[in-house]
Amino acid sequence: MLTNEEVAKDLIRKFGEEVYDFDEPFGLLTLSTSREKLIPILQHLKDHAVYQINFLTDICAVHYPDDPNPAREFCVVYHLHSLVNNxxxxxxxxxxxxxxxxxxxxxxxxxxxxxxxxxYDFFGIIFDGHPNLIRILNMEDMDYFPMRKEYPLEDPTREDKIDALFGR
Known part of the structure; x- marks a missing residue:
């Protein structure tokens, strides 16, 4: 049975400082890497004789507009699964x-x-080499990405809402 520690040590041995921020929320091995090492890491995990991490469960993104480090404003997250080893x-x-x-x-x-x-459709992340990177759920003529936190949550022009009724 694979352990998070075993896989983490192997990744550190192979990729060194290019893998970092290891964590295990809810038992899920989580790590960060650079865009340059993403594909080599995915390839290593998929082709490894023991790990056989052969299923891409999901790709999603998160927008952190208030992060003080502008290099960490967007995060793209890959969830992978070894069906062989669960x-x-x-x-x-x-x-x-x-x-x-x-x-x-x-x-x-x-x-x-x-x-x-x-x-891409929701966050504007560009995947270089993608054969058909066009919108999939939103209208093609949209000139913004709806999941970015670029707009206020509430309409400041609303007149039908009295703050006192909402405990403010």
Whole structure:
């Protein structure tokens, strides 16, 4: 049976300081890496004779507009699963708004096609090498990315809401 510690030590041995921020929330091995090492790490986990992490469960993103480090404003998250070993791993890649590019993972996982399109559609993350990076759920003529936290949560012009009724 695979352990988080075993896989983490192997990744550190192979990739050194290119893998960092190891954590185990709810028992899920979580780590961060750079965009340059993302594909080599995914390839290593997939091709490893023991790990066989052969299923891409999900790709999603998170926008942290208030992060004091602009290089960590966006985070793209990859959830992977070894169906053979019933082992899961989460890999995070942080990006700055000025450079929202990642290499596509389609060469390793065909299912990345639609997941990358969805992440592009909602966050504007550009997956270099993707064969058809267009919107998948929103209208093509939208000029913004709806999951970015760029707009106030409430409409300041509303007149039908009295703050006192909401405990403010």
């Amino acid at each position: 082992f899961r791993v989460r890999i995070k890649v942080f990006l700055a708004e000025a450079d929202l590019h990642l290499p596509t993972a389609i060469t390793l996982y065909a299912s990345a096609n639609w997941m990358e399109r969805e992440t």
